[in-house]
Amino acid sequence: MHAVILAGGSGTRFWPLSREQAPKQMLNVFGQDSLLIGALDRAQQMLDAQACEGQIHIVVGQSLLDELRNHVLAHPKWGSASINYIVEPAARNTAPALALAAALVERCDEDGCIVMLPADHLTEDGPRWVETMGVAIDAAADGSLVTIGLVPTGPETGFGYIESDSAHTKQTDSVSSALPVIRFVEKPDHDTAVEYLSAGNFYWNSGMLVARADAILTQLEEAQIAHPDAPSAAGNNDMVKAARLLAADSRDEAALEDFKQLAKEPFDKAALELSSKVKVVPTSIDWSDVGSLLALEVLTQPNERGTRVIGQGVDVDSTNTTNYSSHRMVATLGLHDTIVVDTADATLVAAKDRAQDVRLIVDELTRRGAPETKQSQTSKRPWGSWTMLTRGIGYQVKEIEVMPGQSLSLQKHQQRSEHWIVIEGTATVEIDGQASQIGPSQSVFIPMDALHRLSNNHDSILRIVEVAAGAYLGEDDIERFDDQYARITGVEA
Amino acid sequence: MHAVILAGGSGTRFWPLSREQAPKQMLNVFGQDSLLIGALDRAQQMLDAQACEGQIHIVVGQSLLDELRNHVLAHPKWGSASINYIVEPAARNTAPALALAAALVERCDEDGCIVMLPADHLTEDGPRWVETMGVAIDAAADGSLVTIGLVPTGPETGFGYIESDSAHTKQTDSVSSALPVIRFVEKPDHDTAVEYLSAGNFYWNSGMLVARADAILTQLEEAQIAHPDAPSAAGNNDMVKAARLLAADSRDEAALEDFKQLAKEPFDKAALELSSKVKVVPTSIDWSDVGSLLALEVLTQPNERGTRVIGQGVDVDSTNTTNYSSHRMVATLGLHDTIVVDTADATLVAAKDRAQDVRLIVDELTRRGAPETKQSQTSKRPWGSWTMLTRGIGYQVKEIEVMPGQSLSLQKHQQRSEHWIVIEGTATVEIDGQASQIGPSQSVFIPMDALHRLSNNHDSILRIVEVAAGAYLGEDDIERFDDQYARITGVEA
Numbered sequence: 001m002h003a004v005i006l007a008g009g010s011g012t013r014f015w016p017l018s019r020e021q022a023p024k025q026m027l028n029v030f031g032q033d034s035l036l037i038g039a040l041d042r043a044q045q046m047l048d049a050q051a052c053e054g055q056i057h058i059v060v061g062q063s064l065l066d067e068l069r070n071h072v073l074a075h076p077k078w079g080s081a082s083i084n085y086i087v088e089p090a091a092r093n094t095a096p097a098l099a100l101a102a103a104l105v106e107r108c109d110e111d112g113c114i115v116m117l118p119a120d121h122l123t124e125d126g127p128r129w130v131e132t133m134g135v136a137i138d139a140a141a142d143g144s145l146v147t148i149g150l151v152p153t154g155p156e157t158g159f160g161y162i163e164s165d166s167a168h169t170k171q172t173d174s175v176s177s178a179l180p181v182i183r184f185v186e187k188p189d190h191d192t193a194v195e196y197l198s199a200g201n202f203y204w205n206s207g208m209l210v211a212r213a214d215a216i217l218t219q220l221e222e223a224q225i226a227h228p229d230a231p232s233a234a235g236n237n238d239m240v241k242a243a244r245l246l247a248a249d250s251r252d253e254a255a256l257e258d259f260k261q262l263a264k265e266p267f268d269k270a271a272l273e274l275s276s277k278v279k280v281v282p283t284s285i286d287w288s289d290v291g292s293l294l295a296l297e298v299l300t301q302p303n304e305r306g307t308r309v310i311g312q313g314v315d316v317d318s319t320n321t322t323n324y325s326s327h328r329m330v331a332t333l334g335l336h337d338t339i340v341v342d343t344a345d346a347t348l349v350a351a352k353d354r355a356q357d358v359r360l361i362v363d364e365l366t367r368r369g370a371p372e373t374k375q376s377q378t379s380k381r382p383w384g385s386w387t388m389l390t391r392g393i394g395y396q397v398k399e400i401e402v403m404p405g406q407s408l409s410l411q412k413h414q415q416r417s418e419h420w421i422v423i424e425g426t427a428t429v430e431i432d433g434q435a436s437q438i439g440p441s442q443s444v445f446i447p448m449d450a451l452h453r454l455s456n457n458h459d460s461i462l463r464i465v466e467v468a469a470g471a472y473l474g475e476d477d478i479e480r481f482d483d484q485y486a487r488i489t490g491v492e493a
Numbered sequence: 494m495h496a497v498i499l500a501g502g503s504g505t506r507f508w509p510l511s512r513e514q515a516p517k518q519m520l521n522v523f524g525q526d527s528l529l530i531g532a533l534d535r536a537q538q539m540l541d542a543q544a545c546e547g548q549i550h551i552v553v554g555q556s557l558l559d560e561l562r563n564h565v566l567a568h569p570k571w572g573s574a575s576i577n578y579i580v581e582p583a584a585r586n587t588a589p590a591l592a593l594a595a596a597l598v599e600r601c602d603e604d605g606c607i608v609m610l611p612a613d614h615l616t617e618d619g620p621r622w623v624e625t626m627g628v629a630i631d632a633a634a635d636g637s638l639v640t641i642g643l644v645p646t647g648p649e650t651g652f653g654y655i656e657s658d659s660a661h662t663k664q665t666d667s668v669s670s671a672l673p674v675i676r677f678v679e680k681p682d683h684d685t686a687v688e689y690l691s692a693g694n695f696y697w698n699s700g701m702l703v704a705r706a707d708a709i710l711t712q713l714e715e716a717q718i719a720h721p722d723a724p725s726a727a728g729n730n731d732m733v734k735a736a737r738l739l740a741a742d743s744r745d746e747a748a749l750e751d752f753k754q755l756a757k758e759p760f761d762k763a764a765l766e767l768s769s770k771v772k773v774v775p776t777s778i779d780w781s782d783v784g785s786l787l788a789l790e791v792l793t794q795p796n797e798r799g800t801r802v803i804g805q806g807v808d809v810d811s812t813n814t815t816n817y818s819s820h821r822m823v824a825t826l827g828l829h830d831t832i833v834v835d836t837a838d839a840t841l842v843a844a845k846d847r848a849q850d851v852r853l854i855v856d857e858l859t860r861r862g863a864p865e866t867k868q869s870q871t872s873k874r875p876w877g878s879w880t881m882l883t884r885g886i887g888y889q890v891k892e893i894e895v896m897p898g899q900s901l902s903l904q905k906h907q908q909r910s911e912h913w914i915v916i917e918g919t920a921t922v923e924i925d926g927q928a929s930q931i932g933p934s935q936s937v938f939i940p941m942d943a944l945h946r947l948s949n950n951h952d953s954i955l956r957i958v959e960v961a962a963g964a965y966l967g968e969d970d971i972e973r974f975d976d977q978y979a980r981i982t983g984v985e986a
Contacts, residue, residue, distance in 0.1 A: 329839040329865040334847030346822040354827030372822040390882040417934040441910040
């Protein structure tokens, strides 16, 4: 058994909460942990806790690898777990990503079965989840590709559907046995969704998949042979070939180049829709694809006008409106059917019926080169976290939290000096080999080019304000000499 | 000739741009200078430049006095002007405020004529303005109360109207001679406004007034005698009596108490509507009372969907919507008839037809004790300005700009230490009698209880980041020992 978590999503539909360096899977707006940590928890529930060493794989792009690893390293439980990071040579959608993961699993475990989980969905865990996966794993033993279908609770038009050959018979309270799949259908219109609901043999496509690694690769290959003219099948053989070469040697230049040239294809189109060996396990677990900012509405009950205030905002007289603010005061007055999502450096105000189109805003901001699409305000680190408080011409100010017993890397900067002011706790500061301790309201100056390290050698949290001053303040002005977390590729602290 | 500028308005309808300590008259969103500085400029145009010493009076409440004086002192031209600040013992609306100003003018200049200007209107200056005032000043010579009426350009329902006995005949291109006033009417409904427009003898009430000081006081007294039962006339005699006593001695305890007990009355109700000696000068100067946030729309032309983006925001597909952001990224998507106004620490999103009700938001925030109604983010000082960048638990961070040759006061704090990091320029820092100079990227630490002063003795601007750390960070933790601007009452720097 292997869990493969696809964490390559950029989550542009969740802007401004999500950013390039903090996509939806890394947000913890739905609970204490992020959606990614939730996926790891669910993966672990299925795997034998004793045997899960080497069985959990996260597929991620190179540009997000550092930030995502830091995110996992900062978690109290998952920080010390053994996780295999599979780096996509390029973002080519789920078919190439899954092919690469399957090829890697196949090499080390020729009977390996993969449970593929999206990293950015909100899904119930616990007994019903485990039972659902158990049915799917059994059904995958014969080489089938087994999907998980949610039993519809309404005529939803925002999801794709899976049609099975018959209506499900519940095996238990919530889970049916696996059924053969007739076809996958795109998001339907309302009338069609009503028909699907009453027909009883249509299920929401959850995007989860259970299959043997060799079956995934074989089905991708066979899909092309059986449907040589299907546009989506083009290049499947190359995909599997490139994946297997990369699995054998991740630095194989030719294979890397081949992978980068693959068409961007979802696995649904490249294999599931073309294969005859596809099953669906109907289930009734709670699930949301967190497909738009409207998903935030699960966080609180609306008032008598259908309006929700989530966070510290205030509303007067708005109807069917959601006012979400994480840091600042947001006031809404007399609005209708509107969603407001506020973060420290950016705010979105959208008509609810346009919530699916937030990517248009991200596209426009990207076109302008606006920084608000890239960097998150808060970034987790194995030693704690930092939050960008403010940026001005020639300076930037961060709040830095260092957990007890932790240290930032030993580092130097060529183009900025730093000033650390302790707000809470005691800092151990090493500058050019000289160590000192500074307490609350004390400060220390780190000149440009000085070799320095910040540590918290005490039992309580350390909070400092860092003012960096200089003409260039990019995160890449760092030279790292020693790091207790063995980070080499990262650019930050 | 005396100019009396009423600057007591709290401007709650302009939140979040306006705050208690930065009301509408102090905002410079409509140009380089604030509305108050604009009023000072117009006042000066009417007065003989050589003779305006002692002729300009600003009426303001005690709680705003420091901030408003600093605002004027920071202005390159008005900072060195002689301005008489008339402090209202309590905010009692325009009738008591104007009575106090008239009593003061009457004492030093018994033939004094007052031009009363609201501090928070946007008004054309230049020749047409001077000509209008000239006609009004002439008309006031006989003891009349002379109002300025704007010739309507449409059936406006947001203003009060002044009805004259006949339609105006233009004296010049834009200004008519003064006409007797029949009555003042409240904001009309649309049909009535259409009638007023076609009748030709109705004018928008600009709130400006020209009258002899003695006429103002006499008319207030006579209004009560002639209309003893009019609720709005009650207490007029007391008002004039209290105003004259306060003008004679601003520390007269009994008069102060009497003033504080006066009813809150606008001058329109207390005198203009009850007097038979009222005239109107119809004019066509450009004018706006800046009555709601929709006034921001004058700043830019709408796009083909009627939408305006003012500042650094972005819009996709909104109609008849205004997106105003001064600091941060605000994205609007698919909205209709909505106004968004963003500031560093607070954002308002309102249906345009509710723009007049922004005070409901301010009321609610005040009820909660929210800081976002009180302090402005940026505050002008005679030596430059400061901007609050961020506040956290145990610290706050400001950017401070000190103009060449200027100094903050010599001061100390009991409950916070300060860290100054120079970003641009050279700071001269005095700590407990020791002076030093620090340049860009250098920093200095000011312990609690240390006597300190920051100066800019160089020719270019000085910019520093100040990090204050301590358990209590209120602006009132300051003890001031020496100040080159002779500020005594102020609490800040």
